[in-house]
Amino acid sequence: MSSPAPSPSVENEPGGRAGSAALSIRGLAKRFGEKIAVDGVSLEVPQGSFYGLVGPNGAGKTTTLSMATGLLRPDFGQVLVHGVDVWGRPLEAKKLMGILPDGVRLFDRLTGEQLVTYAGLLRGMDRETVAERTGDLLRALDLANDAGTLVVDYSAGMTKKIALASALIHAPRLLVLDEPFESVDPVSAANIRDILAGYVESGGSVIVSSHVMDLVQRMCDHVAVIAAGTVLAAGTIDEVRGDATLEDRFVELVGGRNTSEGLSWLRTS
Amino acid sequence: MVADLLKLKLLLLRNSLKRSTAQLVGVILGGLYGLGVLGTIVVGLVFLGAADPEFIRTVLVLGGSAVVLGWIVIPIAATGIDMTLDPARFVTFAIPQRQLLTGLVLGGLVGIPGVVTLVAALAQVFTWIRYPAAAVTALVCGLVAVLLCVVASRLVTTAVSSMTGSRRFKDINGIVAFIPLIFLGPIIGGVTAGFQNSPGFAATLADVLAWTPLGALWAAPADVAAGNAGIAALRFLIGLGTLGLFLLLWSRSLSHALVTPPYNAVAKRAGGNLGWLGRFPPTPAGAVAARALTYWLRDPRYSASLAVIPFIAVLLFFSGGGGGALAYLGPITAFLLAWSISADISYDNTAFSLHLSTGVSGRDDRLGRALALLVFAVPTTLVFTVGPLLMMGRLEDLPVMLGLGIGLLLAGTGLSSLVSARYTYNVPLPGESAFKTPPGTNFLMFAVQFIGWIVMLLLALPEIALTIAYFVTGDALFGWLSLLVGVVLGAVLLVVGIRTGGRWYDRRAPELLLAVSANR
Numbered sequence: 051m052s053s054p055a056p057s058p059s060v061e062n063e064p065g066g067r068a069g070s071a072a073l074s075i076r077g078l079a080k081r082f083g084e085k086i087a088v089d090g091v092s093l094e095v096p097q098g099s100f101y102g103l104v105g106p107n108g109a110g111k112t113t114t115l116s117m118a119t120g121l122l123r124p125d126f127g128q129v130l131v132h133g134v135d136v137w138g139r140p141l142e143a144k145k146l147m148g149i150l151p152d153g154v155r156l157f158d159r160l161t162g163e164q165l166v167t168y169a170g171l172l173r174g175m176d177r178e179t180v181a182e183r184t185g186d187l188l189r190a191l192d193l194a195n196d197a198g199t200l201v202v203d204y205s206a207g208m209t210k211k212i213a214l215a216s217a218l219i220h221a222p223r224l225l226v227l228d229e230p231f232e233s234v235d236p237v238s239a240a241n242i243r244d245i246l247a248g249y250v251e252s253g254g255s256v257i258v259s260s261h262v263m264d265l266v267q268r269m270c271d272h273v274a275v276i277a278a279g280t281v282l283a284a285g286t287i288d289e290v291r292g293d294a295t296l297e298d299r300f301v302e303l304v305g306g307r308n309t310s311e312g313l314s315w316l317r318t319s
Numbered sequence: 320m321v322a323d324l325l326k327l328k329l330l331l332l333r334n335s336l337k338r339s340t341a342q343l344v345g346v347i348l349g350g351l352y353g354l355g356v357l358g359t360i361v362v363g364l365v366f367l368g369a370a371d372p373e374f375i376r377t378v379l380v381l382g383g384s385a386v387v388l389g390w391i392v393i394p395i396a397a398t399g400i401d402m403t404l405d406p407a408r409f410v411t412f413a414i415p416q417r418q419l420l421t422g423l424v425l426g427g428l429v430g431i432p433g434v435v436t437l438v439a440a441l442a443q444v445f446t447w448i449r450y451p452a453a454a455v456t457a458l459v460c461g462l463v464a465v466l467l468c469v470v471a472s473r474l475v476t477t478a479v480s481s482m483t484g485s486r487r488f489k490d491i492n493g494i495v496a497f498i499p500l501i502f503l504g505p506i507i508g509g510v511t512a513g514f515q516n517s518p519g520f521a522a523t524l525a526d527v528l529a530w531t532p533l534g535a536l537w538a539a540p541a542d543v544a545a546g547n548a549g550i551a552a553l554r555f556l557i558g559l560g561t562l563g564l565f566l567l568l569w570s571r572s573l574s575h576a577l578v579t580p581p582y583n584a585v586a587k588r589a590g591g592n593l594g595w596l597g598r599f600p601p602t603p604a605g606a607v608a609a610r611a612l613t614y615w616l617r618d619p620r621y622s623a624s625l626a627v628i629p630f631i632a633v634l635l636f637f638s639g640g641g642g643g644a645l646a647y648l649g650p651i652t653a654f655l656l657a658w659s660i661s662a663d664i665s666y667d668n669t670a671f672s673l674h675l676s677t678g679v680s681g682r683d684d685r686l687g688r689a690l691a692l693l694v695f696a697v698p699t700t701l702v703f704t705v706g707p708l709l710m711m712g713r714l715e716d717l718p719v720m721l722g723l724g725i726g727l728l729l730a731g732t733g734l735s736s737l738v739s740a741r742y743t744y745n746v747p748l749p750g751e752s753a754f755k756t757p758p759g760t761n762f763l764m765f766a767v768q769f770i771g772w773i774v775m776l777l778l779a780l781p782e783i784a785l786t787i788a789y790f791v792t793g794d795a796l797f798g799w800l801s802l803l804v805g806v807v808l809g810a811v812l813l814v815v816g817i818r819t820g821g822r823w824y825d826r827r828a829p830e831l832l833l834a835v836s837a838n839r
Contacts, residue, residue, distance in 0.1 A: 121675055123829045144678030151676065154669035154836070155749060157610060159617045163590035164610075171596065171606035172677040180601070188590065197590025200617075202750065216673065 071130070072097045072224045072255030078117050078127035079279075080110075087113045089279035090127075095224075095272070097132075100250045101257040102270035102287075104296075106304055110279040111259040112152050115228050119149045131224055145173070148222035150214050152229045152259075158202035162193055162212045165201055169216035180219065187215040190245060192238055206233040214242065225249070225256045231265065243269055263297035277304045320414060324422025328429045353431045357438055364442040368449060373522070375446060376541035380525040383464065383537030386436060390468040391475055409577070420570055427469040440465045443540070453544035460555060464536040467562045474569040477576055529554065532561035603679050607687020611663070612694060620666060620747055624659050628652055628699070646713065649704025649724040654775065656696040657731025661738040661771060662764075663688050665746045669836050674828070681824030685736045685817040692732060700724045715798075719789045722801030726782040729809025731775045733816020740820040740827070742767050743834040778812055779805075 073095035080088045088110040095101045105111050116122035118129045120136045120143065129136040129143075136143040157165060163184060170180035188194045191211045196204065201212055214230055225246070231239050246256055246269075260266050266273055267287060273296065274284035282303045283290045291299045301307050367375055409419060427433055440461035447453040528534030536558035542551035595609035615621045631651060635644045664671055674684055704720050744764040776783070782805045789797035824831070 119676060120678075121672055121829060121832060123833075141678045141680065144676060147676075149676040151672050154672045157614075157667075157670045157673065158749065159614055160596075160610065161588070161590065161592070161594075164593060164596050164613070167593055167596050168606055168610055169673060169677060171601055172603050172674065172679050174603055177601040185590075195587050195589060198588030198592060217676075 071095060072099070072132060073101075073118065073226070073257060074130040075114070075118055076128045076130075078114060078124050078129065080113055080117060080122065080125050087279055088117070088124075091276065091279070091281055093274055093281065093284060095255055095257050097255050098250060098253050099255055099272045100246070100270045101255070102266035102273040103257060103259040103276060104261070104263060104266055104273060104300060105259075105276035106306065107261075109277045111276060112228055113279075114276065115226055115257075115259060116151065119147060119151070119226050120144055121149075121151060145220070146223045148217035148220065148225045150210075150217045150225075150227040150230055152232075156201050156209065156213060156216075158204075158209075159200060161198050161200055162204065162208075162215075163188065163197040165212055166215045166219055170219040173220045175220060183219050183221075184215075187218060190241065191215055192241065207235055207238065210234050211238060211242070218245075223254060225254065227256065227258045229260060230258055231260060231262065263295070263300055267291070267296040275300055275303050320418040321422045321425065324419070325425055325429065328426040332429070350431065353435055357435050360435070360439045361442045364439065365445045368446045372450075372541055372544050376529075376538060377522050377525040379443065379446070379537045379541070380529050380534040381521065384528045384531070384533040386439075387464065387468055387471065387533045390432075390436075390472040393472070416570060416574060420566070420573070423473055424466065424469050427473055428465070433469065436468055437465050443537075447540050447544060450540075450544040453540040456543045456551060456555075457540040460536040460539045460558065463555075463558055463562060467532070467536065467558060467565065470562060470565045470569060474565050474572065477569060477572045530557070532557060535561075603677075603683040604686040604690065607674075607679065607684055608690040608694070611660075611688050611691030614666075615691065615695070618666075618749070620749075624655075627655070628703075631655070632703070645707040646711065646716065646720065648707050649700050649720055650727055652703045653696070653700045653724040653728035654731060656692065656699065657728050658735055658768075658771065658775065660688055660692050660732070661735040661742075661768075662744060662746055663735075663739045664831055665739075665743045665835055666749075667835065668749055669832065670749065671835060672832055675832055681740065681821030681828070682817065683821075684824055685740065685820045688739075689732050689736050689813065689817055693728075696728055696732075697725075700728050715795070717798075718795075718802040719786050719798035722798070722803070722805030723779070723782045723786050724805070726801075726805030726809045727775070727779045729806075730778040730812040730816075733809075733813040733820075734771065734775050734778060736813075736816045736820040737823070738767065738771055738820075740824040740831070743831060779809075781808060 071094050073093070075091060075093040078088055078091045079086070091110070091114050093101075093103075093114075103111055103115070113122065117124040117127070118136065120129075120140045123137070131143045131146050134143040134146065157168065160168060166184045166187060167180050170184065171177075185194075188197050191214065193208060193211055193215070196208065201209060204212065210230065210232060211234060214227070217225065217227070230242065234242065246258075250256055258266075258270070271286060272284075273287050273290050275282045275290065283299075287296065290296070294302070367378060370378075414422075428437060441458070443457045443461050444454050447457045525534065525538070529538035535554040539551040539554040539558070542548070542554065595612045596606060599605035599609040599612075615625065632645075632648055635648055635651070667674075701721070701724075704724050705717065708714055708717055708720060744767065746764075782801050785797050785801035785804060788794075789801060
């Protein structure tokens, strides 16, 4: 039920980069018409952590991450990325972040290679670095053979991977990934996990949202459970799950399992 | 089952209206417009009854043929025109073919075009009210003709949609559809000339059409009125036979479509070709320009608006009494091109989030989009200004026309940079036909467009005034002044537009993204 309070050292250092939190979300709230999508979410993503954000459909994960990355203006609250206020100094904050949003289109009339290059050039990187990193990313994500194919002709999984490559090109200090493994094949997913694990090991921080509890339990060191726009639990994986598996703990927190007989007519025998 | 399909169609219509009030207002306005057109048609058809039968026949055959042709051609042009009852969506349900066919035909009648056609076909009865036998024939033939319209349109839709599995086909089709439009000018010109040259031309045309499936059903009542029951029966059979044939073909292609899911054949292609991204300067603004230019050529929604330009040239050539209007081709093209990027962010749809997440500054975003346009719009304006004047031997008018064209282009591009940072509207989504307009929201779009055009003309007022002064006095000084003012004032307004638009963008970019994500 609690989220770790922001450490005073960060509070006292506006704009400082020395703070321990890669991403600090404080009291975010957003209302769409009648519906309160996010209702006071506070999270602290420590530097060098692999942070999982789990919750049922419609819990407000995407809305929270959109607000945290400067894509959606919050009604209340503050977001700091390495101490930089995302909504106060957006251009500076966005330099530190790599963002993979969920449910948005891509400039899909570009080829995969062009799209990643475009993302790099938009970041103001020089041509040589962009070309080198684009090649590396396409090879690492197993897209080299389709580099010249238009993104509109990619499969769902390939589209996800090319969007991830666009988010990685500028070597950000924080990665915000919304459902990065959705419809990605198991081999590619394992490759991506390796890339992310190496990235975290080198000091980068990742926050991912996912539905797959098993994946989060294996991959992440921190987790936050979010439902109906509020944080139900947050901390290290072991703190949150206790003795149970993350999935059991999640169901316990969120509720909603149907234990009655139900759909008896569906049984064929 | 048939009733269920009809109910589904009505439910879809109702739910689509519930999504927003603006859309509802738009649909009501559209409905009123349709009602006005319908009223005019019905009143016209009733009054037509007072004319002599030969004239009635000519009008009905020509009008009726045009309607049938419209039902056939429009779905080709707009592959997305009304796919609410797309057969592909019924693949997983076990619906008997016969009921599916009936349901789809009746569903096709629900909607403004269907209702207008049906009522107009019924109103024919009143045209022939003085000849009772003809009136009865008109009733029967009219209903068969309406069925023919719907079935023909559905046949075309099914045939096209089985081809549109491939994206490339869809893209090309969006542009190919413009070719008949381009020839529309000469065709209209030819037909008009035909009418002017011989008074019997319309009657002759009607005579020919009356023996084709397009006009046969509309001509039969006239034959009955004239006492030629045999010929009327023959024409009725032509219509009925065509309907039967179309039904058979449609049912065949439908059963084929139901078991053949769309498959998009794509060849794998290795990278190495950065296209424009490798040629523009490697800065954020350069990248935006390269991307936008790629889209001008590769996205059918953009290239369709390029395809319109030759259409304008042809239209001006045929309309301007000896080609005098053609002299204004450059300025008119400049005007339209300048406005064409005013909905740029709406066209990006949520892909725009990449600009937001990479932290592109408003100035770079605006500058890049304006640059991509100017890269080809400036040469086009120059060629379209010099070309016609050269052709007409009026090169002395070059300075004034260049001033007007360049002034409009630069000032208009500045204005568009401003407008697209502030207003978004529902436009065809990426990958959709350029013709498909989401229903209802047209009202705001037209309001913004109308006011935008007026403002653009106001911004070019000095050049316009100098052009008028030039043509009134014939003093070459005004021509050179127009060129000077056009270039200098245009450049200043372009810079102001990009700067101000950039500031608005910096302030409102997340709101822009939110606004475009509502359109999906």
